[in-house]
Amino acid sequence: MMHGRILAFLIIASCVLGACGSKDELKKSVEAYWELIKTGEYEKSYLLCAPAYRQGHPEDNYVRNFNALFSEEGNQIRQYRIDGMDIKNGTAIVRMRLEFSEGVVEHWDDTWVRDNGTWRFNGGGKLLRK
Secondary structure: OHHHHHHHHHHHHHHHOOOOOOHHHHHHHHHHHHHHHHOOOHHHHHOOEOHHHHHHOOHHHHHHHHHHHHOOOOOOEEEEEEEEEEEEOOEEEEEEEEEEOOOOEEEEEEEEEEEOOEEEEEEEEEEEEO
């Protein structure tokens, strides 16, 4: 009984101390990913995706889809901003605001997961386009 309490305490303490992933760590990963997307470096951004995501999205399809999505005239990302982060049990939902070259704004919710101590992109989707 005592060992169970000690183990529970150690798990909670490790999360509090950052082992479960801080918002700062998540923010750095999200910004690194979207900077690569913004600059068209899709092969590199693919490396920041979770293994489960990569298993369902082969790299050639991923790159082709992002090229098609963001290469059209007026559809390049000019700015991105994190509007919110909700972290629970090693999974995070990150609300993104993307502004495109012709002034169009989209809001996306991205899912991020912890993988071996690193936050990784695990999919997302467009919510609203203005």
